[in-house]
Amino acid sequence: MPAAKFQILRKCSVCGNEFIAKTIESYYCSSACSKIAWKRRKAEEKKQQLLDEIVKTIPQDKEMITISEAFALFGVSRETIYRLIRKGILSKFNSGVRKTYVSKTELMKLYPFRENPLTKSRSVTKLYNLEPESCYTIGEIAEKYHLNDSTVYLHIRKYSIPTRQIGNFVYVPKKEIDELYKGAKK
Template sequence: MSSNLRIIRICEQCGIEFEARKTTSKTCSDDCAKRAYKARKRAEKVEGSNKQVERIKAKPIEDLKAQVYLTVDETARLIRISRRTLYRMNERGELRFVKLGRRTVIPRLDIDRLFEQPKSVSRPMTVVIQLSDCYTMKEVIQKYGISEKALHNLIRRNEIPKQYNGIYAYVPKFRIDQLLSPTVTPS
């Protein structure tokens, strides 16, 4: 059954303008239709191959997620950080390593705990102290004759709050005086 329709179209395969007899015609000739079909099939094969490659790439990560213990290399690959960063996290106590013979492994539960959101941790309120009631770090070093490293350790160990103004760090005078002033014992 032929149609009296005459529609001007552009061939999807070769780009030539042609007169179509049906509204569904996409190509100008049988040769172009065959070429378009082959191109479609080729594109489907390429897309299928790309999906297969993606599945193969994702499989090792899926396997790592299923394991109970991971090595340092596997953990680094899983969370995409360097081995050195993992060792630093171990030194800071953020991530526990377990030594099994000559192998170092990391429990999967500890890795998962890294990414859990802490439940509303209440932080102590920081009280702003006037800078006139504070020493600079240099003043403390000069007044009490201690080294810079000893001062930093003292501040960290006793959780003394620091305030910053420009490039200077300030610490409360009363806390430093409590810790470093010689105490007089009553006789």
């Protein structure tokens, strides 16, 4: 049996057009779109770096922080901070003429610290259903997605999808496989 060509219909995460992904890692419809995505990523990296720089200048034990410091620490926007103040959820402290301070402790009760979305670990604890009725066998995946068995194994290893062997069959969660081959990555 000849090896099936790998093809997935995906939505370009830049322009939203549908396109045929030639590899599992193609997320953009054209080189123009991947260039835009790359530029956006660079800009985002820069923004995160600037925020990290601000965070470094805030003393650990500093309790009253400015709105910009709050944004750097928690990633919470100015608008959100003022909305929380208006609703009485967050206390506002004024010092001098124009500076507004908020309490770091109060914010910590509301938000986790900002995490860099680019370095944030992708490994999220997931619960997998490995009951045979919720799984495909390797053969079923190969047939459904027109791949050969070894390609399926390769992807399963590469994307750390759990498997379960029962007798001669290897079972793989349907949900993970359908997401892998069909789901357009955002």
